[in-house]
Amino acid sequence: MPALLSGLLGAGDDRPDAIRVVDRQLSREQLLLCATALADEIRGAGMVAIDATPSIESVVAVVAALIAGVTAVPVPAEADLRQRQHILGDSGARVLLSTRAEPIDPRIPAVAVDLRRRSAGSHPEPPASGPALVLYTGGTTGVPKGVVISRAALAAEMDALADAWAWTAGDVVVHGLSLSRLQGLVAGLLGPLRVGCRLRHTGRPGSKHYAAADGTMYLGLPQIWAQICADPASARALRGARLLVSADAALPVTVFNRLAALTGHRPVEAYGMTETLVTVGGRALGERRPGFAGTPLRGVQTRLAAEDGTTIPCDDQTIGELCVRGPMLFGGYLNRPPGDAAYTADGWFRTGDAASIGPDGWHRIVGRVPTDIILTAGGLRIGAGEVEDTLLAHPAVREAAVVGVPHRDGGARVVAYVCAEGVGPQELIDFVARMLAPQKRPSQVRIVPDLPRNAMGKVQKHLLRGR
Known part of the structure; x- marks a missing residue:
């Protein structure tokens, strides 16, 4: 190099x-x-x-x-x-x-x-x-x-x-x-x-x-x-x-x-964050899959971790926290103790992003941990990104943000905030129900004029929960 x-x-x-x-x-x-x-x-x-x-x-x-x-x-x-x-x-x-x-x-x-x-x-x-x-x-x-x-x-x-x-x-x-x-x-x-x-x-x-x-x-x-x-x-x-x-x-x-x-071009996706730079992505000379970030770049290793740190199998279904290691990762945060960098003892960086990985190494990023992981009352782990993508497939929907709201029986229920015109909440709930498993359909859809964002354009889901 x-x-x-x-x-x-x-x-x-x-x-x-x-x-x-x-x-x-x-x-x-x-x-x-x-x-x-x-x-x-x-x-x-x-x-x-x-x-x-x-x-x-x-x-x-x-x-x-x-x-x-x-x-x-x-x-x-x-x-x-x-x-x-x-x-x-x-x-x-x-x-x-x-x-x-x-x-x-x-x-x-x-x-x-x-x-x-x-x-x-x-x-x-x-x-x-x-x-x-x-x-x-x-x-x-x-x-x-x-x-x-x-x-x-x-x-x-x-x-x-x-x-x-x-x-x-x-x-x-x-x-x-x-x-x-x-x-x-x-x-x-x-x-x-x-x-x-x-x-x-x-x-x-x-x-x-x-x-x-x-x-x-x-x-x-x-x-x-x-x-x-x-x-x-x-x-x-x-x-x-x-x-x-x-x-x-x-x-x-x-x-x-x-x-x-x-x-005429199927786009290549690139996944990364400031701390890791780009670590996962598609290839110019390879396959491009809609809804997937790609596979690890040269020199990069990835794995999924459960809340207790144990490794989750790569079965394309189970969601866990994405951990990465490779030569392009950062050396730490300025003016912060080393422990703030979220590295494991064996050198894996915990990204805080929720993902699933298939047996062939293809990664699907579904959101942030725990913001975009919704644990239902029935114990199912749902990625908010999957529900958001499904809502965005409806022609009347411009933007969508899905959050988990505490349920009286424990766990959380799926609530969607949607920017859309000419469509009602029930129609959107039914639309998702036709595409995803019943447990993943929103219990409630709220039509809003816009989604709250910070200066960098990121949706602030904690403000949606406050509504």
């Missing part, structure tokens, strides 16, 4: 528009010269925050940090001020690489990213075990935590993705994802740089932006693919692509099938 820096800045497609963000571009050589000039300035700074806007300056800042051997802390541009200030304070960043006029926090010295500066200097390759990134979690279960990712883990991740997606320097990767998150930063920016292919960042995701980009490989989240499916003309413009990738959450089966019909 090549070292992170030499692999990242090696040979590749070096056209003048090799790296394009919206309407601005750099060749790979220009990127290297700009980033090296900035690296000369920040070397030795330790922890460096980056105002991760969708800009060519953000690209230069990330590469500069890797060249300088400092730890990059991307600050999400889409987060609110309180979250951004928490990241700056918790990380202890000594400097902020600024991409806009107004600083996030005037108490931290800002260094402007100046694309006019160039340097042909050189920097030694830092140790592979050293921290490359601190990515902050979305804070869905509490205060966002800083996830420390080593240079070796980054290199292992990008090489595993290149293997899974048959990724070459001839590809053109298109996306509009955040440059502060796993999908947009690691897969969407560092991946193209390491492989040597061209990158087209559209500034923000959207069907029209994707349709006009003329790429070979498109990265998106489930909600982006749903939006593209709602715009058939834009979806059909993707027929010339080689690969469509969906990440971040399970892709609803209805969206999978609609996307395949419109584009």
Whole structure:
């Protein structure tokens, strides 16, 4: 496995528009010269925050940090001020690489990213075990935590993705994802740089932006693919692509099938979290199954654990907590004791995600533990994701969230919150009853105008239970 820096800045497609963000571009050589000039300035700074806007300056800042051997802390541009200030304070960043006029926090010295500066200097390759990134979690279960990712883990991740997606320097990767998150930063920016292919960042995701980009490989989240499916003309413009990738959450089966019909491509899914990077996914040259995340990437092992930690059989039916181990996993949480990292004594990371695994190794992710595991009064363990997918198969349903509500006889009953028009609760209950086992049908369906979400777009199911 090549070292992170030499692999990242090696040979590749070096056209003048090799790296394009919206309407601005750099060749790979220009990127290297700009980033090296900035690296000369920040070397030795330790922890460096980056105002991760969708800009060519953000690209230069990330590469500069890797060249300088400092730890990059991307600050999400889409987060609110309180979250951004928490990241700056918790990380202890000594400097902020600024991409806009107004600083996030005037108490931290800002260094402007100046694309006019160039340097042909050189920097030694830092140790592979050293921290490359601190990515902050979305804070869905509490205060966002800083996830420390080593240079070796980054290199292992990008090489595993290149293997899974048959990724070459001839590809053109298109996306509009955040440059502060796993999908947009690691897969969407560092991946193209390491492989040597061209990158087209559209500034923000959207069907029209994707349709006009003329790429070979498109990265998106489930909600982006749903939006593209709602715009058939834009979806059909993707027929010339080689690969469509969906990440971040399970892709609803209805969206999978609609996307395949419109584009001619059955999308590849990629499962991962900030702590593990992408560990499970489909293959460009292999089978793609709707409703399944795929199989472990190269170097990754997985297993299912019961509440007491014992291993659950891979029978495609039994649900347990997904545990993973592999070379791309994180080294711990910043400023937290080692015990907070949820590693077992023998090196398995407990993801907190509920899943089932088939005898052939295919994984189905059904939600979070315990949020999306509903233990009924009869002792049946139901994955909320399976019921949500079934509800989404109804043509009148736009969104669905399923929760477990305590039952008077013990256990929980299945309650669904649905955004839909022109359909009643009983019709939806009957629809699920025709598709799933009787125990899995919702005891109640509540039609709502929208689902509560946090700043990262995640549904906040605890608020639904409060209703």
